[in-house]
Every structure is written in C-alpha cells, then in structure tokens.
Amino acid sequence: MSETRTGAQIMCEALIREGVEVMFGIPGGAIMPFYYAMWEYRDRLRHVLCRHEQGAGHAAEGYARATGRVGVCIGTSGPGATNLVTPIADAMMDSTPLLAITGQVGSHVLGKDAFQETDITGITMPITKHNYLVKDVNDLAYVFKEAIHIATTGRPGPVLIDITKDAMQKSTVPNWEQKLHLPGYKPTYAPNRKQVREAVKLLLSARKPLIIAGNGVIMSGAVEELRQFAETLRIPVITTLHGIGSFPESHPLSLGMPGMHGWVHCNRAIQECDVLFNIGGRFDDRVTGKASTFAPNAKVIHVDIDPSEIGKNVRVTVPIVGDARLTLQALLDELPPREELAELHSHASDWLEHIRDLQDKHQGKQQYVNRANTAQWALPPHDVYEKLNRTLAARGNYRVVTDVGQHQMWAAQLIDWNAGPRTHITSGGAGTMGFAVPAALGVAIACPNDTVWAIVGDGGFQMTNQEMATIVQEKIKNVKIAVINNGYLGMVRQWQELFENKRYSGTPLSGPDFARLAEAYGWKGLTVEHSDQVQAAIDEAYATDGPVLIDFRVEREVNVFPMVPQNKSIAEMIITEADAR
C-alpha cells in the first residue's frame, strides 16, 4: 500500500525504484521542492552539486557511458534548463542513456513569460529521444518509469522531464503498479532470420571481408560474441572511435581506427574489401569521408538497432535491424561447422597477408610519430602518449576520457586500446569541447577502483574546468587530468595551417598557469616542459592519493596525421607532413 506523497517525494522514490543511485545538478527556484524532498532520501540518492549545469549533464553522461546505466542530471527552469542543452545534444548523438530533470514555473503562469520560464520541451524536441512536460502530480510515478525505460532501451538516448513547481508540491497516493503502455515504441532486438541467413551467405562468399565495429557492440555487451565471430570466420576488425574497446587492439585480427584520422591500412582495406560488415556503427561521415566514394567494391551488411540508421549514409545490401549481441549470436548459429570453413580460411589468409603488407608499408602507428622532425622539440605531444600508454598498460584498471580536438585523435591513435569496453569515453558525434573534465567526474564516481585520466586540450579545459571544485567537494581521488597544452585551439589551427594559408584567425589561445589553478582548487598541479620530465610526472600522479593535474606544455604547432581532408574520399589521405606541403 502506498501512502500519500508529494510530487517531489514521488520523483525521489521513482528514481530509487529504477535503481538510480547518483544524480548531478544545481538547485534553483522552480526545482526547489525536489531538492527539499531529496534531503529525506539522501542516504539512498546521492546528489552531486556541480558548478554548471553543462558540467552536471556531462558528468551524468560519463557515469552512463562507464556503466551502461542511465545518467541523471538536474537543472532548474530557464537558464538551468538551457545549460543542459549541450549535454542533451551530446547524449543524443552518442546514444547515451540520459535522464534530464528540469523544474518548470507553476502551471498557472505557464506561457506568461514568468520568471525563469523557458519552453525547454520545445527547445529539446529535436535533441531528445522523448520529452515530457508534467503538470499533474498524478502523472509523475508513471512518467519517470516510462522515461527511464525509453532512455535505456532500444537505441539509448536522452529523455527530458520538465515538471511544474506545483506538480512537485501537490500530494497524491502514487500508483506504482501502472504497467508501461507504449504501443508505438517497440524496439526490435531479435534480428530477422532470413536476413541473418543472407548475411551469412554473403560473408561466406567473400574473398576480402571486413568488419567495422561501432558503439552498438559495446552497448549491447557483444564484445565476446564479436571476438568469436571474427575468429571463426577470420575476418579483420576495424573499430570506430566509439567502437574502441569492443575488440582488443593486440588481437591479430585488429586493424585499428578508420576514417578522417584513422590508419591508412584501415582506409585502404575498406576501399578494397568486397563485403563490409558494419555491426553497431552508424557510418558517420568522419568514418566514410565522401560517402559516394566509400567502399566502392563492397556489398554492405549493416546491423543497427535503429532502423532509421540503415541506408542513411551508405547503400546497404543486407540490412539487419537488431541488437548487436543477439545478431552476432544468430549469425554464429547459422555458420556451417568449422571443418567446412577450411576453404574460407585459405582465402582469409591471402587477404590478411595483403592487409599486413599495407600495414607494413605504412608502418602502423610509428610512421606518424615522425621522429626525424621531432628531435629538436622539447616536448612532442607524442612523447606524452607514448609514456602514458606504457604506464596505463603496466598499471591496469584505467578509464580514459578525452575532450575534443587534436589531443582526442592522438589518444585514439596512440594508446593501445586493450582494456575492454567502456574504458575509452569521448564525445564523438557532437564533438563537444568541455566534455572531458565533467565526464571524468561521472566516470570516477561510477568506477571508484579505476584511475580515470581526462586528456584535454587547453581550449576545452578552459570551458568546464570549474568541475575540479566539484571533484574536491565530493572527495573524489581517482581522477588525473593531462592537459595537452599547445597554446592554440589546436585542431582548428591545423586546418588553418593546411587549408587556409596559416591564417590563424581566432586560434592562438592563452590561459592561466594550469598547475597553479589546480592548486587553487585543492589539487596537486604539475608542469612538464621537457620529454625527460614526462614519466616522473605520470608516476607522481599515481603516487599521489588525490586528484592531480599535469600541464603538458607541448610543442605548439604539431599536426595530427594521417588525415582525410573534408569532403574527400578516404582514398585521398594526407599521410605525412610532407604530403601536406
């Protein structure tokens, strides 16, 4: 039997019933009743007071990306709600399960430009999977249940619930028993058997097959099935930026990342392959380059839980709507016995050997470190990654959160990603600068036993570094920040250098002394200006029982290669600095 509750109490109880343990937010007028009620539930619902609602949203995203569970963020009406718009859009692009809770003005003044009134459901309509304006206390118990169901099922995404102040203040007896009723929302999990058979036929007839693994593999928990599938058919695996972690890069079938800053051998293999099997990736334009020239020889099998992704960017021969794990299991079930795969394996050897040749020719990761040019530099950014990479592998138990820019691409390229799913977390679809520091806060709360490294540029760092105060207030110790400080909005400067005659318009960037800023926040702050100081600083970060920031003052004008210029085919890569001249 339920007892009478205020709307705000119902909100707290609904969250607890759905397994929510932590929320990130900032209070204010319209959301005050919720904060008032939260006090009673503080032993079961942890509230993390952020310094900006954007930080709260990214922290919730970080939590969600690290755990696969819904991340919850809270803002008051008006500016509190609009500050959540960026993380909501980010979560939409990266299919992150996010619940945004916003307060709204009283229902009697709705539409009257009341103090701090903003039509947040209108604003977020195109960037949420679904949103609600709740004016009646009796709707709350059901709406929270439905909202979290929608955020976390099918293709996950952000859902916003905007609640009028009076709906939080009024009381009712909540009905927890109401069954979900969503006749128009039935995500397809199980793949169509006929299409699975067609896919198998195509894959068995292929001479040069290739797998592209995306975020869907990670979200559906299909890492083991992917490995089994790739090994059984001996198909090489490319992992997209968000597919990093779905397949270990130390595996002999792993090729690495494709696309704009992907490896040359990956892009070459895509252009040559005859069957391209995309599992849980969405053929982002950073992967395809000019889509009309992408994989010209390939028949494409595309598996995605969201039917609207299939055929959107790339023509598809066999479409499969379904969950990545269930689809891989169904494909494995349809494969002939191992003995019958011998002939296939002999073809696979030729193809793999050919890809190895491509890889050798382009020397994988080594080529782009470009040692010859860097000898005179005090601190090439690559030296930071090389040492961080080795330390991560040696110490284990890590998560890496990256921001957006050159440092993000170097991290994707130069770290050997072998630590499994959800260890690489970045803003891929929206490319949101300012993501890393607050997202690392959420990841650190979700994964208290891991060391969480935020790798961030000096530009993105200056957008949201105030969340360092939140990290101190919450007594979080397992966060380390590496600022790759080049004194520029580096990625934009690179484009200006390569394509706009070095017109560095709006990209030279100053900042405070980051190590001293860190100390002002109560962190340990270190500054590194020379390659031979890198390892000692990383070791000191590990030896310190608390958050540490390292300001790596790297050589200022280093570029990320390889690179596919905008709107060009992935066959037209700029491979080295010399090609760019």
Ligand SMILES: Cc1ncc(C[n+]2csc(CCOP(=O)(O)OP(=O)(O)O)c2C)c(N)n1
């Ligand atoms: C919020 C936001 N504003 C602008 C951009 C455009 N942008 C993409 S990369 C970049 C430069 C990032 O500079 P920095 O953070 O210093 O990193 P770096 O590229 O130097 O590693 C900019 C401005 C963006 N992605 N996000």
